[in-house]
Structure formats: structure tokens, C-alpha cells
Amino acid sequence: MTTADQAPGAGAGTEPAAEPSTAPAGPVAERPAAESAAAEPAALTQRLAAESTVTVVEPAPAALPVAAGGGAKAPVAAARQPAHRGAESTPYNDILHRVLKPPVRWWLNHVVMRITLDGVERVPRGEPLIFAGNHSSWLDGPLVVIESPRTVRCLTKVEMYKGIVGWLLRLVGQIPIDRGKADRVALHTALDELARGNAIGVFPEGTRGSGEMAAVQHGIAYLAVHGRCRVLPVACLGTGDALPKGARWPRRSARVRVVFGEPFAVEIPANPRSRKALAAVAEDIRVRLADHLTTARATTTD
Structure with missing residues (x-):
């Protein structure tokens, strides 16, 4: 009422x-x-x-x-609210990336190593984006973060978060992920970033290997589908020679190229929670990443 x-x-x-008081x-x-x-x-x-x-x-x-x-x-x-039931992670302040990346990039590319960049103009701004790269060296992750013209937060295995390296990874906003289980906190933190219009980085092969994109994990499909974002392929070439397993410092004699490809959208399945549907999306992503890797290698110049 x-x-x-x-x-x-x-x-x-x-x-x-x-009424009683007013009656005659x-x-x-x-x-x-x-x-x-x-x-x-x-x-x-x-x-x-x-x-x-x-x-x-x-x-x-x-x-x-x-x-x-x-x-x-x-x-x-x-x-x-985002389309996922997530971690409600705290937004990351990327001031370190914006201030320090340009000088660090120049020092790394010209003093420490010899790195060539291709396709930087293909990286879109102002939209959620997944950087997906091949993985043949420990250098791949840092290169995607440093060479990208926009801030990228990579999903990084939790085993790396020890000592000074772990401190640096947290400082620059990388996202720890436990690969031994379905780490929902890590995936939902990544989805939070995408919901804010930011960029994340993944290496869908799951671990260092030949970097041939022979197989990819389904996590990238989950992120692309539930994050409603495009995927941008990144080819890191020569990193295995520049920093092979067991090496502590990159070899300046090795030539390294980082090639950014054209971003593409995945098809959203009718049932985005279906494992079979996500597997099909993951295979489509793998084929596209492998094609970009082949094209990047074919255009390598001395």
C-alpha cells in the first residue's frame, strides 16, 4: 500500500x-x-x-x-555480469607494461638478442583478444608479452611461481594455472580479463615441445567460446635455438622472429558446455594456428 x-x-x-463530543x-x-x-x-x-x-x-x-x-x-x-561464474578477480593495473615495455623491448631486441617483428599492425586494440602461440622454448611466453603492442596476461604453469621468477610473474600480471587439474580459478580469471576487454595469452599445446601445433588443449576453446572473443595466432620462430632446454641465457647468434597473424573468430556451438563441441572448436583453432605457423615459416627471410 x-x-x-x-x-x-x-x-x-x-x-x-x-462524533460523541460534537453531538448536541x-x-x-x-x-x-x-x-x-x-x-x-x-x-x-x-x-x-x-x-x-x-x-x-x-x-x-x-x-x-x-x-x-x-x-x-x-x-x-x-x-x-560476465557469461561465466568466475573468480571475480581484481582488475590488473598495467602501468608497468605501458611504461617499461618500450625500453625493455628495445634492449631485448637489439642488445640481448636479434629479434624481428612482423604483423604488429594486425593486433587489434580495444577488444577482448586471445594471443595463441606455439611453444618450443621458455622464451615464447616473455616474447609474446613484451613484443605485443598491448598488455597481455599469459596463463603460466604454477610451477614457475617460485623465488624471484614467481615474484616477477605476479608483478607483471601473469595468471598461474595448475595444469594437473581443471583449474577453474585460472580459467575464470582469464574470462574476467576478457570480459573487461583485455587480452590474455595461451600456449594451447600445453607444454614445451616441437612447437608444430600437432595437438592443442581444449582450454583455449573454452576461453574463446565463453569469452566471446577472437583468437590471434602468434608464431615464435627460432626460440628453440636461441634458448634450448637447459640453457640459462639466450644466444644472440640465433635469429628470432615473432609473427602476429590475422585474428579470427570461432564458431559458437549450440551447446557451449558440450565436450564434443569444444573439441571441435579446439581442432578448428589448431588448424588455423598450424596454417599461420606454416605461412610464417615460408616467409622467413635472412
Whole structure:
């Protein structure tokens, strides 16, 4: 009941109680005491009924916004939330990337190593994006992060988060992932980043190997489908020679190329939670990444 509805009810409850004092004196005043006594409780009952009506209904306006908010605002809140039930991770402040990456990139590319970049102009800005690269060396992850013209947060195996390396990885916003299980916290943190319009990096082969994209994990399909974003292939060439397994420092004599490809969208399956559907999306991504790798190698120049 609204405040306007309450006002008439309150008036109706108070008027009967005022009638005895305004009635003319005379025979009515000489009514038996028993009749007056009977009339007073009736008037008192009406007054209490009116007061109780106000008392019971009065909290309703305070309660109505809660109920209305739950009904009317629920769709708005649902529309603002990401499509996943995620980690609600804290947004990462990428000021270090924006300030330090240019000088670090120049120092790495010209002093420490000899690195050539191709296709930087293909990297879109202002949209959620997955950088997907081949993985044949420990250098691949740092190169994708440093050489990209925009901030990239890579999914990095949790075993790397030890000592000074772990501290640096957290400082630059990399996302730890436990590859021994379905790490929902890591996946949902990545989806949070995509929901904010940012970029993440993955190496869908799962571990260092030949870097031939012979097989990819289904995690990248899950991220692309549920993150509703495009995938940008990245080919890291020569990193296996520059920093082979067991080496502590990259070889400057080895030539390294980082080639950014054209971003592509995946087909969203009718049932995005179907393992079979995600496997099909993952295979489509693998074929596209392998094609980009082949094209990048074919255009390698001395």
C-alpha cells in the first residue's frame, strides 16, 4: 500500500471517535451509562484498527524497493555480469607494461638478442583478444608479452611461481594455472580479463615441445567460446635455438622472429558446455594456428 492509500484510512479511523463530543446535548446526553460505555470501546476499537492498519502497512514501502529491486534490477545486474561464474578477480593495473615495455623491448631486441617483428599492425586494440602461440622454448611466453603492442596476461604453469621468477610473474600480471587439474580459478580469471576487454595469452599445446601445433588443449576453446572473443595466432620462430632446454641465457647468434597473424573468430556451438563441441572448436583453432605457423615459416627471410 502506498502513502496515498494510507491517508484515507487514517481519516476514517479518527472521525468516529470525534462524533460523541460534537453531538448536541439533551436526550442523547442522558443515555444510560452502559450505552456510553458500550460506545466507547467501539470507538476505541475503530481507532486501534486504524492505527494498527497504519502500523502494519507502514513498513511495506520500505520493503517494496527491495522486492522491486530484486525483480526489476535483476535482469540489469545479470546483463552486467560476465557469461561465466568466475573468480571475480581484481582488475590488473598495467602501468608497468605501458611504461617499461618500450625500453625493455628495445634492449631485448637489439642488445640481448636479434629479434624481428612482423604483423604488429594486425593486433587489434580495444577488444577482448586471445594471443595463441606455439611453444618450443621458455622464451615464447616473455616474447609474446613484451613484443605485443598491448598488455597481455599469459596463463603460466604454477610451477614457475617460485623465488624471484614467481615474484616477477605476479608483478607483471601473469595468471598461474595448475595444469594437473581443471583449474577453474585460472580459467575464470582469464574470462574476467576478457570480459573487461583485455587480452590474455595461451600456449594451447600445453607444454614445451616441437612447437608444430600437432595437438592443442581444449582450454583455449573454452576461453574463446565463453569469452566471446577472437583468437590471434602468434608464431615464435627460432626460440628453440636461441634458448634450448637447459640453457640459462639466450644466444644472440640465433635469429628470432615473432609473427602476429590475422585474428579470427570461432564458431559458437549450440551447446557451449558440450565436450564434443569444444573439441571441435579446439581442432578448428589448431588448424588455423598450424596454417599461420606454416605461412610464417615460408616467409622467413635472412
